[in-house]
Amino acid sequence: MTQLMTFVNAMPGNISQGLIWGILAIGVFITYKILDFADLTVDGSMATGGAVCVMLITNGCPVWLAIVCAFIAGCLAGMITGLLNTLLGIPGILASILTQMALYSINLDIMGQSNRPVSVDKYSLIVSSREVNVVGNSPIMIILALVKIFVIVAVIIAALYWFFGTEYGFTIRATGCNQNMARAQSISTKKSTVIALVLSNGLVGLSGALLAQYQGNADVNMSRGAIVIGLAAVIIGDVLGTVIFGKRFNFVARLAFTAIGGIIYFMVLQIVTIIGLPSQNNKLFSAVVVIIFLAVPYLRKSAKTSFGRAAKNSLRKGAPKDA
Amino acid sequence: MLELIDVKKTFNLGTVNERKALNGVTITLEDGDFVTIIGGNGAGKSTTLNAVAGVWPIDDGAIYINGKNVVGLPEHKRAGFIGRVFQDPMTGTAATMEIQENLALAARRGKPRGLSWGITRREREEYHELLKMLDLGLEDRMTTKVGLLSGGQRQALTLLMATLKKPDILLLDEHTAALDPKTAAKVLGLSDKIIAENNLTAMMVTHNMADAIKHGNRLIMMNNGKIIYDVKGDAKKNLTVEELLLKFEEVSGTKLNNDRMLLAKEEGQ
Numbered sequence: 001m002t003q004l005m006t007f008v009n010a011m012p013g014n015i016s017q018g019l020i021w022g023i024l025a026i027g028v029f030i031t032y033k034i035l036d037f038a039d040l041t042v043d044g045s046m047a048t049g050g051a052v053c054v055m056l057i058t059n060g061c062p063v064w065l066a067i068v069c070a071f072i073a074g075c076l077a078g079m080i081t082g083l084l085n086t087l088l089g090i091p092g093i094l095a096s097i098l099t100q101m102a103l104y105s106i107n108l109d110i111m112g113q114s115n116r117p118v119s120v121d122k123y124s125l126i127v128s129s130r131e132v133n134v135v136g137n138s139p140i141m142i143i144l145a146l147v148k149i150f151v152i153v154a155v156i157i158a159a160l161y162w163f164f165g166t167e168y169g170f171t172i173r174a175t176g177c178n179q180n181m182a183r184a185q186s187i188s189t190k191k192s193t194v195i196a197l198v199l200s201n202g203l204v205g206l207s208g209a210l211l212a213q214y215q216g217n218a219d220v221n222m223s224r225g226a227i228v229i230g231l232a233a234v235i236i237g238d239v240l241g242t243v244i245f246g247k248r249f250n251f252v253a254r255l256a257f258t259a260i261g262g263i264i265y266f267m268v269l270q271i272v273t274i275i276g277l278p279s280q281n282n283k284l285f286s287a288v289v290v291i292i293f294l295a296v297p298y299l300r301k302s303a304k305t306s307f308g309r310a311a312k313n314s315l316r317k318g319a320p321k322d323a
Numbered sequence: 324m325l326e327l328i329d330v331k332k333t334f335n336l337g338t339v340n341e342r343k344a345l346n347g348v349t350i351t352l353e354d355g356d357f358v359t360i361i362g363g364n365g366a367g368k369s370t371t372l373n374a375v376a377g378v379w380p381i382d383d384g385a386i387y388i389n390g391k392n393v394v395g396l397p398e399h400k401r402a403g404f405i406g407r408v409f410q411d412p413m414t415g416t417a418a419t420m421e422i423q424e425n426l427a428l429a430a431r432r433g434k435p436r437g438l439s440w441g442i443t444r445r446e447r448e449e450y451h452e453l454l455k456m457l458d459l460g461l462e463d464r465m466t467t468k469v470g471l472l473s474g475g476q477r478q479a480l481t482l483l484m485a486t487l488k489k490p491d492i493l494l495l496d497e498h499t500a501a502l503d504p505k506t507a508a509k510v511l512g513l514s515d516k517i518i519a520e521n522n523l524t525a526m527m528v529t530h531n532m533a534d535a536i537k538h539g540n541r542l543i544m545m546n547n548g549k550i551i552y553d554v555k556g557d558a559k560k561n562l563t564v565e566e567l568l569l570k571f572e573e574v575s576g577t578k579l580n581n582d583r584m585l586l587a588k589e590e591g592q
Contacts, residue, residue: 121362167431170441174428177417185414185484186374187400187434304494 003274007021012132014266015060018233019149020127020210021266022259023156024226025233027203032234034164035176035196040096042230044103046223047199049208051110054218063126067209070260075198077139082194107220117217124171125213125225128150154208156203157255164200164251172196204230228286229265235293237261265289325352325492325524330374330384330506331406332548343380346548352492352524352541359535361567362545366409366526369410372494373494375526377401388491403433406485407497408478408514418470422461422480425451425469429484453483457513477514479561486517491520494523500530511538523590532564546575562592 024046030041045155049070056066078086079214084095108114131137131145163169176180182189196276204226237257241249248259265286272285301311332345345367352358360368374381375388377398386394388404409415416425427442427450447465454462457479461472469477478498485493499507515538518525527553531534535542542559543551544567551574554562572578 011326082566092378105401165441166438167436167441168438170424170428173420174417177419178414180409180414181417184402184407185398185404185428186434187428189400314469 006274007270008040009134010270011267012134012146013129014270015146015263016132016214017129017151017211018263018266019153019259020207020214020262021199021226022153022162022233022262023202023210024207025230025237025258025262026153026156026255028227028236029205029255030160030200030203032231033176033238033254034173035193035195035200037176037193038093038096039078039081039197039200040093040227041070041077041081041099041103041201042204042227043102043223043225044098044107045074045204046208046211046226047107047218048077048110049074049205050212050218050222051107051116051208051220052205053209054116054212057108057118057123057125057213058116058124063124067126067206070209071202071206074208075202078197078199078201082139082197086190086193086196104220109122111218111220112241113293114220115217118213119216120213126217127214129209135290149210153259157252159261161252168192168195176298186201208263210252225283225286228290229262229284232265232286232289232293232307233261233291234258234265235261239293239297240264250306252265324354324387325373325375326350326385326387327375328385328387330371330386331382332374332379332383339428343503345374346383346576347384348374348488348545348548348550350543350550352525352526355522356513356541357518357523357525357539358584359539360401360526360543360545361530361532361535362435363571366369366545367495368545369553370451370548372407372496372526372528376405376407376494391450406432406490406493406497408481408485408493410497410500411442412474412481414478415484416469416477419468421466422454422469422472423447426453426484426487432488434488443445452485457483473506475502475510478502478506478510482510482514482517486521486523489521489523489581491524493523493528495525497528497530499534508540510554514538532567534566536560536567541578544571544574546577551575574586 024042026040028039031037041097052073053066055068056069057063063071078100081096081099084090084098085092090098113239118125119200120130128147131140171182171187171192172195174185174187175189176196179189208223212220216221238254239261240261241253241257245253268289269285273279276277277285293299327350327387328349330345330348331343334340334342336346344365348367348371351526360371362368367528370476373379375395379395381394384394385392393401393404407415407462419427420428427446430446450465452461452463459479461476461480461539466511470482472480482487498514499510502510509535514527519524525539536559540557540559541553542562543550552570
């Protein structure tokens, strides 16, 4: 019973964290699902967003402007990966790893040290873990705090729905689907690759800015393993949405379910923590979640048709006649 | 008008796999010319089309489309003047996008793209009418993902996309080779119709000699990266597959080595 209470009490925190990571996951959705590009820049650009945001806020910049700057910083990080890939011919995944590693140093340069606090007492932050704490907040205040994040996510989804419905959005979708076709339709696949990476990492930077505010500090390690959490949210959302909507799982629903995937991820994490997973094993947990969600569809498919099954079936036909 | 002047291309230069794919190809297509291209394996048929499309830069020579030298333009910029249909039905369309979205992408070929809607209501009506012409029932499935269509349907759609915005040159690279005979005949008939109706300038690579004779107003034969035979008008119309085979041996000094072409000949008899 106390365990259930712990879970319920942690619910608002999990929802807001899930949505913040959901924004990152929507960024991952753009590269992983739409552009078909394994972009690991995320592991650096999220902390870049957090670092830029916190440094600006603590130096007197308005919070909204700091968030916009974090978005732009993320965009720049994505652009570097894109240019390494398209102009210098470095394979996508390697290009993103290089950017990610370089960003670690850059993030330290931005902050001057590995961790920078930003207090909700001193600055009027958009989100804070304290706002969603059941201790010291009325239910209405908690709901209001959650609505704020919901609205941010909804605005992002609406903006992306619009963008991917434009001529430009079409070029990115075509590039991710079939580069030969895209070029034959006079689309510069290099340009659309860079733009998708810019947009994706902009959202990742934005999510970093919100996470830093939420946890009250920016840390150079805050985005380590972020890509796996982002992927977990994308895949959980995808599997769940496909089960619920089937063929009618459209673009808006996909984006929404990516964010919902983030919430589910944090709820499940909470459950296993309550059951007794030490917090040092969080990353192990993320990896296992992604492995399970990627493996299950594959295993289910191969269970229907496999060499092992074929071998078994063949035994029923008996031995060759002339043996 | 399309002009190729002494176009050369060598693949894997300086390696053991070095191969002269185009060895000085020169040809001029007048407006409205519909040229069929035949030749042995590795003769340079598809390579010629790829050189025109700008899949890679050529080593030497010049290519003019309507008087404009396009040699320096990359593939996506040249695509503004060129419509293409590929051998593999998967290549010409975006499988994860809807039929109407694919058409909308094609309608914007060569035009600057911005932040206006990728497809408008007026376009949807227009595409509905156009798809009716294909007579494949696609007009009622406009929001279906292209990946769910058959190879023949995808080729027909690609053909429509390649000609939606009238191209200066239409390149058909064995676009019926992957289809069953019945579907192939239908797509070929459709190609004829679209080319005639829009008075397009077109190049079609085929391995089927009978098709090469039957379609278009001009036929060229390639061997070792060169055009070895070029025939048009009545002389082309009156050709037979036998004559074509003899002609090949006579000009190239070897027997034709294209298995599929010879198989197609057997079928024709």
